[in-house]
Amino acid sequence: MDSKVDPALRYAKTHEWVRIEGAEAVIGISDYAQNKLSDIVFVDLPAVGKELKAAAACMVIESVKAAEEVFAPVSGTVVERNESLVKKPEVVNSDPFGAGWLVRVKLSAPAEVSGLMDAAAYTAYLGTL
Amino acid sequence: MQQTRLHEWHLSHGARMVDFGGWDMPVQYEPGPREEHQRVREAAGLFDIDHMGRVEVSGPDAEAFLQRVQTWDLSTLKPGRAHYSLLLNESAGVIDDIFVYHRDDSGAAPWMLVINAANAPKDIAWLRGQARGMRINLRDLRDDTCLVALQGPKAMQILQAMSPSEDFTGLGYHRVVPRSLAGTPVTVCTTGYTGEPGCEMLLPARDCVKVWDAILEAGSGQRLVPCGLAARDSLRAEACFPLYGNEIDETTDPHKAGLMRAAVRLEGHEFVGRRALARIALAPLSEVLVGFQMDEPGVPRHGYEIAAPESSGGPVIGRVTTGLFSPSTGKYLGMGYVKAAHAEEGTALGIVIRGAHKPARVVARPFYKSPHWR
Numbered sequence: 001m002d003s004k005v006d007p008a009l010r011y012a013k014t015h016e017w018v019r020i021e022g023a024e025a026v027i028g029i030s031d032y033a034q035n036k037l038s039d040i041v042f043v044d045l046p047a048v049g050k051e052l053k054a055a056a057a058c059m060v061i062e063s064v065k066a067a068e069e070v071f072a073p074v075s076g077t078v079v080e081r082n083e084s085l086v087k088k089p090e091v092v093n094s095d096p097f098g099a100g101w102l103v104r105v106k107l108s109a110p111a112e113v114s115g116l117m118d119a120a121a122y123t124a125y126l127g128t129l
Numbered sequence: 130m131q132q133t134r135l136h137e138w139h140l141s142h143g144a145r146m147v148d149f150g151g152w153d154m155p156v157q158y159e160p161g162p163r164e165e166h167q168r169v170r171e172a173a174g175l176f177d178i179d180h181m182g183r184v185e186v187s188g189p190d191a192e193a194f195l196q197r198v199q200t201w202d203l204s205t206l207k208p209g210r211a212h213y214s215l216l217l218n219e220s221a222g223v224i225d226d227i228f229v230y231h232r233d234d235s236g237a238a239p240w241m242l243v244i245n246a247a248n249a250p251k252d253i254a255w256l257r258g259q260a261r262g263m264r265i266n267l268r269d270l271r272d273d274t275c276l277v278a279l280q281g282p283k284a285m286q287i288l289q290a291m292s293p294s295e296d297f298t299g300l301g302y303h304r305v306v307p308r309s310l311a312g313t314p315v316t317v318c319t320t321g322y323t324g325e326p327g328c329e330m331l332l333p334a335r336d337c338v339k340v341w342d343a344i345l346e347a348g349s350g351q352r353l354v355p356c357g358l359a360a361r362d363s364l365r366a367e368a369c370f371p372l373y374g375n376e377i378d379e380t381t382d383p384h385k386a387g388l389m390r391a392a393v394r395l396e397g398h399e400f401v402g403r404r405a406l407a408r409i410a411l412a413p414l415s416e417v418l419v420g421f422q423m424d425e426p427g428v429p430r431h432g433y434e435i436a437a438p439e440s441s442g443g444p445v446i447g448r449v450t451t452g453l454f455s456p457s458t459g460k461y462l463g464m465g466y467v468k469a470a471h472a473e474e475g476t477a478l479g480i481v482i483r484g485a486h487k488p489a490r491v492v493a494r495p496f497y498k499s500p501h502w503r
Contacts, residue, residue, distance in 0.1 A: 038145075038359070039163045041454035042428050042461070044483070060483065062428040064162045064359050064454070067483075086426060090163070 003032035003126055006097040010113055011122035012055075012073040017097065020113060025074055028101040029061070029092065032126055037063040040089045045081040045103060052076055052105055054112050059102065061092065074112045076105030133179035134275045134337050144357060150247030152180040155357040162359035166456045169323055169364055170499070173281030173348055174356035175341070178329065181276055182249030184256070187238035188265040195240055198259050200383070201229060202397035208233035211303045211320050215383060215392045216244075216252060217402025221409060222379035225252050226371060226392065228320055234307040237316070241270065241305075243329075245373045259401070275337035279344060279353075280327035280364070282501035287348040288317070288328070302326075302502075311336075311343035322361065324368025325499050366453050367497035369420060369464065375431055375450045376418060376464060384409050385466065387418050416447060416466045420494040421478055423461035427487045428452055429480045435465050436479040439486050443479055446471050452480075457497045464494070 009017040015033035019026040034040065042062040052058045052072035059070045082101050085091060092100035107113075117125060130153040139146065144155035155177065157165065168174050186195060195203055201214040208231050216224040225248040230241040244252045256267055279287065288310065289297040295308050297317070305318045316331040332340050345353060362372070371377045377386050383393050383406065395403060423429065429452030436443045452463035463480070471478065474493055479486035 038157060039161050042426050044427070062454075064363065065156070067428065067430065 003030065003035060004097070005031070005119050005123050005126070007119040009097065010073070010116035010118060011125075012071065012116055013125065014055075014071040014073075016070060016073040018073045018113065018116060020107075023110070024079065024104055024106050025076060025113070026101050026104050027073060029070060029096055030122070031096050034093050034096045034100070037061060037065070037068060037093075039064045040092045043082075043085045043089045043092060043102065045085065046078050048078050048081060050078045051108070052078065052103075054109070061089075070102070072105075073116060074105065074107060075109045076107045078103050079106050080104040131180070133177050134334055135177045135179060135277075135341060138338055138341065139177065142355065144355075147358065149180065149358055152246055154180060155355075157357040157359045158355050160354060162357065162363065163456050165354060165356040165360035166363050168352055168354045169281045169325055169356060169360065170457055171282070172352035173279060173283040173287060173327070174323075174354055174360065175344055175348070176278040176280065176356050176361055177341075178278050179271075179275045179337075180246040182244040182246060182252065183270040183274065183276060183331070184242045184244065184253060185238045185268040185270050186240040186242065186265055187268070188263075190263040190265050191238070191240050194260060194263050194265045195229065196398040197400050198256060199227065199229060199242075200393040200400055200402070202394035203229065203231070204397055205394070206231045208239065209304055209306060211305050211318055213392050215388065216255065217383070217400070217406075218379060219401060219405060221382040221384075221402040221405035223373075223377040223381055223383065223386070224248070224255060224379060226373055226377060226388075227252075228318075230305045230318060232305050232316065234316060237307075238268070243276070248373060270331070273334050275332045275334050276329065277332060277337070277341060277344075278321055278323075278327065278329045279348075280321045280323040281325050281353075282499070283348070283351040283353065284325070284327035285319075287344065287351055287353060291343065291347045300328075311340050313340050315340065322368075322370055323364035324370070324495065324497060325364070326501055363453050363456060366451050366462070366464070367455050367457055367495065369495040372451060381466075382406065382409055385414050385417050414469050416468050417472045418450070418464060419467055419472050419491045420462065420464050420496060421480070421489045422492045423463075423480065424488040424490060427461055427480070427482050428454060429461070429463035429465075429482065429489070434481040435467055436481055436486055437471065438477040438479050438488065443486055445481075446478075449480065455496055460496070462492075462496050463489075467491075
């Protein structure tokens with residue numbers, strides 16, 4: 001199945017996306033990732049204040065199938081969590097690039113962003129999977 | 130990997146396939162497990178269960194043999210009826226949980242057992258071993274039949290509309306009868322694994338795709354969809370039906386699994402494991418199977434530890450056998466074995482999820498009762 005790719009975002013090979021907003025970044029998972037996971041039933045969000053390290057596991061998303069780790073695409077401190085996912089985790093399935101965002105972080109190493117794929121590169125990468 | 134007779138159909142209809150005990154099975158179709166689950170609760174779902182084992186038992190000693198190898202008293206099971214039962218070893222460990230069908234089709238042997246797919250080779254070898262000296266014949270029905278399940282409140286109406294001259298909607302529960310669908314003779318068993326009304330059907334192998342398609346077409350106006358193993362598992366878990374390898378195995382006995390009333394009749398027959406069952410009944414149970422509900426969101430999973438609540442020190446008192454987010458109740462639920470002192474309804478538990486103790490409490494089973502039973 002063809003996965004949607006939001007042209008305005010940057011992507012990690014582990015299928016997380018980042019939207020840069022000044023000194024902060026919003027993090028989520030891609031349409032490809034939510035589709036692979038199947039129906040999402042719980043998102044175990046990290047606490048506000050937690051330090052995320054790029055490429056390290058930072059939270060767990062539970063689907064009907066399994067518990068899957070999400071890897072931080074960039075390093076930073078969690079400043080906000082998408083609390084609406086506690087009641088409605090399925091929004092990550094229905095709107096992964098919008099209302100299904102996961103956390104907002106204050107970037108601690110903004111230069112890392114340049115190491116992520118842009119939409120064209122991520123689309124090409126999906127074609128190789 | 131082994132394939133069912135509907136394998137090609139699944140691949141050409143958008144199924145995601147998964148290895149299930151050596152069988153390449155559909156885990157879900159395009160709508161996804163949650164939608165498939167809801168369709169079965171509200172309308173109907175069609176399942177490929179052709180991987181399940183089924184064995185015909187015939188010969189002069191067939192009934193005497195079956196009385197000895199399984200736990201239900203078959204002298205009370207009239208022709209045309211089916212019952213849940215167990216195969217036990219000498220220590221009353223569960224070799225498999227099964228359904229016994231007493232058929233009354235002309236031309237068919239009277240007894241059929243439906244057994245778990247992954248256990249089929251083990252079961253058949255064990256049954257053959259138990260058959261020494263008895264005049265019985267075991268035949269693997271997988272060679273020439275296909276097994277499917279149609280489950281949900283609309284299931285029997287769909288079949289009724291396909292064959293108006295025969296009775297489907299008036300059959301009642303746990304019956305086994307010969308019928309015809311799309312011009313094909315089938316055996317309809319009003320049994321299932323979802324907690325909803327419906328049936329499981331034995332189809333002639335060569336016509337199975339034709340009948341499968343005919344059922345889907347007949348049910349399209351009733352919101353019937355094909356369903357995969359993910360929905361099958363969440364449906365059975367809400368109904369608290371045991372899954373072999375999770376709730377039961379050769380180290381669990383029917384006392385602690387809470388299956389005595391559903392599957393065992395001690396009177397009327399001598400069977401393998403009966404003496405051990407009587408011995409187990411004399412002592413208080415050390416651990417029992419319970420249902421529990423999470424007090425906060427989180428998915429308990431098979432194998433996770435169950436602890437006493439943090440306030441009482443939090444020692445491990447059991448393990449999770451099944452856990453899920455339950456679509457029909459909106460709750461995070463599970464089953465597991467706990468020490469008997471922690472089994473009472475309302476007892477606080479801690480489920481150890483990724484190192485953290487998440488509060489839960491023992492609740493009544495089943496988690497979901499269908500309002501569609503007449």
